[in-house]
Structures are given as structure tokens and as C-alpha cells.
Amino acid sequence: SQQGEEDPQALSIQEGENATMNCSYKTSINNLQWYRQNSGRGLVHLILIRSNEREKHSGRLRVTLDTSKKSSSLLITASRAADTASYFCATAVRDDKIIFGKGTRLHILP
């Protein structure tokens, strides 16, 4: 089974609203990363949060990490049409490659 699982699988919101995506994982991690993928393109690294951090910001992005619940959330504030994409969480486990979840498809409605 997947190390990281995003929720929801798909999300549609109006432009200007906030979008929240969640990620749950199973094992202890070194860090958790969020990536964005526009249709038919490669993944782009958005933000990395270490296991000893609880919250991190980057522009309109806010990531939280709760290691006790093994979960993370990605909040995109004031969404724009250009935010339409798939968003993946990826967990970095000690001495190993990162593991990607299945992704959340975000659609920003005009």
C-alpha cells in the first residue's frame, strides 16, 4: 500500500477561495515534500517540511505537519486559475528514496 495517501482525490473550488489538501502516511519520516504537476508535465517541487517542523510557509502556500497523526496538509490561499494541477505529497524515509502518493487533482473554477 502507498506510504502517502492524499485526500481528497479531486477538488473543485471557485477562484479566490482557499484549497486544502491532506496527506496521510504510515511510517516515520525525515521530511515530507509537496509537488505540483500541471497536465502532461513533470512534477515541480513546492515545499519541504522536516519532521521536527510543524508549519512552513512559501508565498500563498502553507504546509502543516503532525507527526503524531502522521499527516500533513497543504493550504493554497486565494486560489488562481494557474493553480489548477495535481498535487502530490512525498515522504522521505531514512536512507531511502522518497515515496509519492497518488495525488489530488485541483480544479480552480473561474
Place this chain on the structure above:
Amino acid sequence: ETGVTQTPRHLVMGMTNKKSLKCEQHLGHNAMYWYKQSAKKPLELMFVYSLEERVENNSVPSRFSPECPNSSHLFLHLHTLQPEDSALYLCASSQLRTGYYGYTFGSGTRLTVV
């Protein structure tokens, strides 16, 4: 551009053809990866190279053959593919094999097998 360049962007090939996908990075990264992304399926890790040595091969059919001649270049040689091999093939690189600092992806090659 992310620093990882994949060519070609699109490829249509017959089941009897032989073709190669190319990936190039000049980020000074030590690890490179091939992923397959099919519609409505999660990313599938195919191969991992660390310092030019293949360190992982996830039960990929032999019709896919990777090659890493140096730390900057990675190839995926294709032969006698099946229609179900049609997918987006993504190359990625990372500073460390552990991916501790994250991966940098190329834009992918959209492969269609006819």
C-alpha cells in the same frame, strides 16, 4: 526549465520499433530516476541510478533497458513495446540517493505505442 531536460517530448512508436528516451541534468546531482505515469495510476518508480550504478530495478520488463553512461545522462532504451506501455515517462534527479532534499523532474516524454 528545471535543470533536467528530457527528449523527445512526444514519441509515437510501433510495437516493433526501437527508440531511446534521453535525460540530461547539469545540477551536479548524484542520483537519477526513471518513473512511469499512466492515466489514473500512481507514479511507478522504474529504475534508480546512484553515481552511475543501477541500485534499483522495480520488476520492470526487459523491453525497457536503462543506461547511465555518466552522472549527467540517463537513457531509457525501448524495444518491442506493448500498447499498455503508453504513458508519460518522467526522469528525475536528486542531490542524494535518499531524496532528502527532494527531486527535480524533467518535463517528461509522452510515449504512445501503436
